[in-house]
Amino acid sequence: MLILKKWYLSQCQHCQLVSRNVYQQQIVLQFGQFGSRIAQVRLPPKRSALVDENLIKRWTRQTPNITNQTGKFVNNLQSEAIFRQLNPHKDDLVSVLLLTTVVFQTMAADTTNYPPPCESKIYCHGPLLHTVQMAGLHKDSKTFVDMKLKYSPAQVLTNFDLFMTNHKHNPTKADIAAFVDDNFDAAGSEFEPWDPSDWHANPAFLKNITDLELRAWADELHSFWKVLGRKIKEDVKMRPDLYSMIYTPHPVIVPGGRFREFFYWDSFWIMRGLLLSEMHSTVKGMLSNFLEMVNQLGYVPNGGRIYFRRSQPPLLIPMFKLYSDATNDTAFVEESIHLLDKEFQFWMENRTVNIDLNGKQYQVVRYNVELDGPRPESYREDYELAEGLGTEEEKTELYFNLKSGAESGWDFSSRWYITPKGVRKGDLIHTKTRHVIPVELNSFIYLNAKIMAEYYEQLGNKEKTAYYQNVANQYKTTIEEVFWDEELGCWFDYDMINKGPNKQFFASNVFPLWVGAYSSKKMVTQVVNYLKNKGARRCPTSSFQSGEQWDYPNGWAPLQHVIVDALDKTGDEEAKSLAFELADKWIRTNYKAFLQSSPNHMFEKYDVTVEGIPGGGGEYDVVVGFGWTNGVVMDFLYRFGDRIRAPLAVPSAAAISYPSVAPATIAIGGLTIAIASLFGISQACRLATSGNKGATNTNQAADCRRSLAVAYQSVEDSDNEETIALMQDIQSSVDLPVQRYNDSDDKSNPCICNASDISNECCNNKISSNEIQESAVS
Numbered sequence: 001m002l003i004l005k006k007w008y009l010s011q012c013q014h015c016q017l018v019s020r021n022v023y024q025q026q027i028v029l030q031f032g033q034f035g036s037r038i039a040q041v042r043l044p045p046k047r048s049a050l051v052d053e054n055l056i057k058r059w060t061r062q063t064p065n066i067t068n069q070t071g072k073f074v075n076n077l078q079s080e081a082i083f084r085q086l087n088p089h090k091d092d093l094v095s096v097l098l099l100t101t102v103v104f105q106t107m108a109a110d111t112t113n114y115p116p117p118c119e120s121k122i123y124c125h126g127p128l129l130h131t132v133q134m135a136g137l138h139k140d141s142k143t144f145v146d147m148k149l150k151y152s153p154a155q156v157l158t159n160f161d162l163f164m165t166n167h168k169h170n171p172t173k174a175d176i177a178a179f180v181d182d183n184f185d186a187a188g189s190e191f192e193p194w195d196p197s198d199w200h201a202n203p204a205f206l207k208n209i210t211d212l213e214l215r216a217w218a219d220e221l222h223s224f225w226k227v228l229g230r231k232i233k234e235d236v237k238m239r240p241d242l243y244s245m246i247y248t249p250h251p252v253i254v255p256g257g258r259f260r261e262f263f264y265w266d267s268f269w270i271m272r273g274l275l276l277s278e279m280h281s282t283v284k285g286m287l288s289n290f291l292e293m294v295n296q297l298g299y300v301p302n303g304g305r306i307y308f309r310r311s312q313p314p315l316l317i318p319m320f321k322l323y324s325d326a327t328n329d330t331a332f333v334e335e336s337i338h339l340l341d342k343e344f345q346f347w348m349e350n351r352t353v354n355i356d357l358n359g360k361q362y363q364v365v366r367y368n369v370e371l372d373g374p375r376p377e378s379y380r381e382d383y384e385l386a387e388g389l390g391t392e393e394e395k396t397e398l399y400f401n402l403k404s405g406a407e408s409g410w411d412f413s414s415r416w417y418i419t420p421k422g423v424r425k426g427d428l429i430h431t432k433t434r435h436v437i438p439v440e441l442n443s444f445i446y447l448n449a450k451i452m453a454e455y456y457e458q459l460g461n462k463e464k465t466a467y468y469q470n471v472a473n474q475y476k477t478t479i480e481e482v483f484w485d486e487e488l489g490c491w492f493d494y495d496m497i498n499k500g501p502n503k504q505f506f507a508s509n510v511f512p513l514w515v516g517a518y519s520s521k522k523m524v525t526q527v528v529n530y531l532k533n534k535g536a537r538r539c540p541t542s543s544f545q546s547g548e549q550w551d552y553p554n555g556w557a558p559l560q561h562v563i564v565d566a567l568d569k570t571g572d573e574e575a576k577s578l579a580f581e582l583a584d585k586w587i588r589t590n591y592k593a594f595l596q597s598s599p600n601h602m603f604e605k606y607d608v609t610v611e612g613i614p615g616g617g618g619e620y621d622v623v624v625g626f627g628w629t630n631g632v633v634m635d636f637l638y639r640f641g642d643r644i645r646a647p648l649a650v651p652s653a654a655a656i657s658y659p660s661v662a663p664a665t666i667a668i669g670g671l672t673i674a675i676a677s678l679f680g681i682s683q684a685c686r687l688a689t690s691g692n693k694g695a696t697n698t699n700q701a702a703d704c705r706r707s708l709a710v711a712y713q714s715v716e717d718s719d720n721e722e723t724i725a726l727m728q729d730i731q732s733s734v735d736l737p738v739q740r741y742n743d744s745d746d747k748s749n750p751c752i753c754n755a756s757d758i759s760n761e762c763c764n765n766k767i768s769s770n771e772i773q774e775s776a777v778s
Ligand SMILES: OC[C@H]1O[C@H](O[C@H]2O[C@H](CO)[C@@H](O)[C@H](O)[C@H]2O)[C@H](O)[C@@H](O)[C@@H]1O
Pocket: 142, 255, 259, 263, 264, 265, 266, 302, 303, 375, 377, 378, 406, 407, 408, 409, 410, 411, 412
């Protein structure tokens, strides 16, 4: 096969072999410049098939819609005729051409109709991006697309062409790394230092927090805004072509870590915190940035980069409401209302679809991004995933769904999985976001319409008030008639493929409660019962552990906040008590993780099954900082400040890294050490086993599980009820090993083995001696 590949390549200078695409015994060549958005030809692995460069040149010349650069291959019948005419006697070639025709035919639909993620041939599509991202230079694919150009785009593209020619279109990883070094500056070079002028010590909200330890923590979080603040350099404004960063004039608060720029829906919870910190002008600046983007682009992008050509959950109008309620700045509302209106129309015009249900038609909103190609910031991940699909149409559809998933903010989740057979399980490749009508998005639209009606009424615009009231009423009815399930007592996403609700648990199911889109108090009781029955007392994101980050066992600050806020403001005593319970648990887990990390960190997400453990899964390592997490903790501490208490005796083990101590020594020395070890070990285990690609390592995973089992045992031996409960939680979420004994009556000397552990002599002997008694560590 290898010789054949080489032979095919030698026939065609302008072809690139995509080695990963050796698919169904066919060799895939890409036409056009190296790696450009080009058509593919599947060649049967037969040397006799003639593919010579002249032929391809003639063919591309004579078929008017084919171009080398963009790969817009259309007009397939014509192509086939040309090929037959050129090579009437070559049967093999004809079969190649027929195949070619089929492939081109399927490609025609997507390459012709759908634009790439953005126009930039460096940051969004094209051979340079493909070559660099597929080389896997960086652990995180986002790093490359955040780098600044050293020269103009045209110059860098010319340099790239030359580079490829010099390396015979086959550069090594080291060559590519050198090219990147020569042409790009490190990621993150677009900021200048910024000290927020509206930051001041001792904001009033701190006084609400009676527990002094927690108050000190809140104070620290208040100071974190200075660390997470970013001001974009003027150079980005002067030379936007050198950056992927979108210039915004006002400084912003970013989530942190790899998220170096603003993120749309994150900003809602960041602003909740900023308003408690009395940083009104920072909030106003961030709102002004968003308005300017609506003005220029028509929508608020997912994040502050040109490659984020899609939006995120529409919360600009609710952010305005937070700000205007806190400041009474009605003049700002008045001068901005036309842009808020414009943003609302973006969703109405671009994201609505009609569904028929029980003989009635409903307009609903969905996340839907019809841009082709991999997400630039996760190029390799998306490209490789799409390689598992047969046709170009399927790939394009997957790319749409992945970007739609990113637009939802739930990137990624089993919530969007629907297999070709219509089963709502599966894997990332089954992501069908744009075929799901999300409960929370429709709730946001209702909330937006309500706020807009209120604003227009204040401004005396009767026509607009009536319009928005009407939209709000319409969505309230829809939420009840399309999403509510009386029997289960909750709302559910609507699956357009199966034409019915997805009745699995997702934290988003209860969002209508938050926006007040319900008609009776009875529904509040039903939702409270639903949450309790679903074991949502710690509120995971879903009940399914897919390995993706928006699934079990992760909990996310925005989801926790919406649910707590929703329950708390119903006025129902049971709901309020559940709200406090959830907030209390969330605070405990955030605080413990904070104390146990070194230096102290706030995390992007947490594992809700074990207190003090960050979340994992998905396509990048868990991020610290962290914008929305800080905002939500501040809000909970403020809201429940009279009764929330710091958990007692949290071990300050700086163990959020892979344990280097031998397992036997970890668990001795008393209960405290055992618990402390446990936190660190289980975190390491989770990182090593949860599908978090950055940390996946089989040996680490095995060692971790062993360490955890030993620590578990010593804690269990202590007979302490609370720690045993904790252990059981851990056990349910981590794949624990079994203990093996030589003699079932003598359990004094177990060795702890993974089923696959054959390198350990003890385990191996016992396994082969067939005298093993297995028992789960619990
Ligand atoms: O780079 C991968 C994806 O990262 C972002 O998503 C996650 O982080 C965001 C910032 O905190 C958050 O808004 C989102 O809900 C998270 O899933 C980004 O938003 C995605 O577009 C991007 O593909």
